[in-house]
């Protein structure tokens with residue numbers, strides 16, 4: 007048996023079996039180590055407590071699964087790198103080799119080849135397993151794809167068949183662990199068969215019980231009514247039957263009134279016949295609900311749209327301050343839509359046919375969607391896609407499943423009662439996928455103008471035309487949107503607001519809105535301008551204005567209470583610093599110009615993008631005798647940066663060696679990001695980290711009034727980064743007026759208000775040596791252009 011040393015990715019509450027494709031989140035360091043190790047990684051369940059029959063080694067299950075990365079490509083999700091991998095064998099851990107910075111184990115790779123020497127795995131057992139799996143999946147997995155069922159039916163490799171079924175069965179954690187740990191094939195297959203059998207039988211019993219209860223109930227009802235009535239009793243089930251007949255008549259009348267297309271009417275009539283026959287027991291309720299849904303859907307109803315560009319402009323201006331470019335893009339989009347409609351040009355390939363607003367929270371993405379609906383005179387409906395991982399939430403469940411319901415789109419259409427609403431797909435970047443299907447692909451179909459006129463919801467099971475819906479999407483970030491989906495979107499970025507813009511939004515929009523919401527009028531309360539600025543700077547921390555709106559609402563609620571408590575003596579309240587503290591408590595953020603201007607070698611200021619706007623980020627580094635190690639603290643994804651530094655190490659050496667002679671192998675470096683709560687993304691701090699280390703090693707201080715952002719390559723080129731406007735504003739608001747940014751971000755400077763731009767000195771750089779020349783103190787440190795041939 008093969009022995010292997012491999013590092014462990016611990017998993018909690020879940021068990022991975024062989025033969026599965028999976029997505030694996032790895033830090034850079036883990037990725038490098040996996041690469042060194044032939045791309046192997048072990049996935050091992052954590053078993054914190056003693057569980058009967060489960061073998062453990064320290065806090066781990068003694069058995070795990072060996073996984074191999076299938077590609078070096080990765081996607082980034084929430085600053086983590088996600089790699090594709092495949093699990094192909096069980097392992098049994100012999101010993102733990104090390105536990106820091108992560109666990110490394112020595113393990114035996116288990117072949118698990120099932121040889122059917124004595125005819126043990128007769129086709130009967132296999133057929134039984136396949137049949138049970140089919141029944142189980144159909145009953146409990148709401149919507150197993152036909153392809154998946156076919157794969158199971160056709161699988162010849164017994165081991166693969168076993169693990170595929172076990173992976174898809176909803177087994178308790180301890181059972182899953184047990185199946186992973188059993189070496190004897192016969193035992194484990196028998197155990198799985200037993201489990202599936204019990205579940206399938208339980209399901210059949212519950213169903214039979216349901217039918218019996220409903221039948222008994224009907225009999226009891228008709229008996230009781232018959233006893234207490236003088237009416238003839240020769241009709242079966244009378245008068246329950248009479249009540250039922252009434253219901254059917256009402257339903258028939260409704261169907262007659264409804265303006266259903268012919269093909270829909272046919273289906274409804276077929277369903278009605280089933281109810282009339284009365285043979286369906288509890289299922290008749292399901293059918294009634296189904297018919298009800300069909301009757302409520304607006305098969306032909308459209309609201310009259312008013313596509314007047316002037317009206318749209320007026321509405322957008324009335325609801326939103328500023329956002330000139332965004333509004334212009336929206337109007338252009340609508341103008342094109344109008345022309346296409348007039349010339350009857352179809353949205354052929356669907357590219358860019360859906361607007362997507364992206365940017366930080368609270369900048370007005372959702373409310374712009376509402377304004378567009380208002381200006382077009384169409385109803386508005388918001389579908390929250392955040393965290394949706396089940397395809398059925400988009401496409402609905404088949405009616406045969408207990409508790410089935412239609413997908414979000416059919417529900418939306420039912421609610422708005424017309425075929426042409428504006429539907430806002432909120433947080434399209436937060437869709438995830440799992441074994442229950444990929445909601446992004448389902449969404450693609452919904453959004454594709456060529457397909458969405460025949461949209462098929464599993465529950466409705468009749469095509470519904472979604473082509474008249476105007477879809478608008480919102481997202482906080484673009485990286486996590488599936489590429490094909492992203493391709494469909496007309497992206498419109500909304501960046502954060504400056505303090506001045508926020509104050510203007512407060513004055514013209516939030517204050518009037520909240521005054522009205524809280525039943526107050528202008529004469530009762532005034533918030534002076536300097537207090538509005540204080541609220542923005544000291545009581546909120548955001549790129550948008552949502553917290554600001556909340557704080558204003560809180561102030562007004564307080565004043566409303568004062569007014570109602572003592573109306574007679576009430577005088578106009580002018581909110582001042584004291585009442586601010588009384589209502590909101592002490593400020594959560596200090597005012598501007600707060601960045602310490604200390605300057606010692608190894609300390610440098612970076613710029614970070616956060617959902618709450620740009621922030622100046624202190625980076626501190628120290629060196630000590632050691633063995634050439636890096637340690638990083640205060641950063642969310644520590645190892646990632648660690649890996650990055652490793653990659654840049656030769657270059658940092660070259661740069662710093664130009665002035666000093668250091669034995670790097672006898673040196674440890676510790677880098678610290680003091681504001682632990684500020685999220686920092688690794689790559690865009692690259693320039694600042696390099697500068698801090700070069701400063702530390704050369705003893706040259708970094709100028710204290712300068713901050714920087716940029717990613718650097720191995721060859722010392724400075725690459726562009728995101729969030730430039732927010733970062734420059736963040737620097738400005740904390741009293742740093744000199745910033746270094748990548749030259750390739752020059753185009754983003756137009757987003758920064760001219761007033762701020764004029765007050766700042768903005769250095770555009772192409773290489774790290776330019777950064778060092780500008781940032782380091784002294785008489786122009788002589789960092790030469792890096793010679794690529796030397797690296």
Ligand SMILES: Nc1ncnc2c1ncn2[C@@H]1O[C@H](COP(=O)(O)OP(=O)(O)OP(=O)(O)O)[C@@H](O)[C@H]1O
Nearest residue numbers: 325326327367368369370371372373511515551552
């Ligand atoms: N430019 C603006 N003018 C007037 N009001 C605004 C502006 N921007 C945002 N608001 C107001 O701020 C509040 C929050 O906006 P909204 O809910 O649309 O944010 P969002 O960008 O959709 O946030 P999230 O990403 O968290 O969903 C709303 O009341 C909205 O009207």
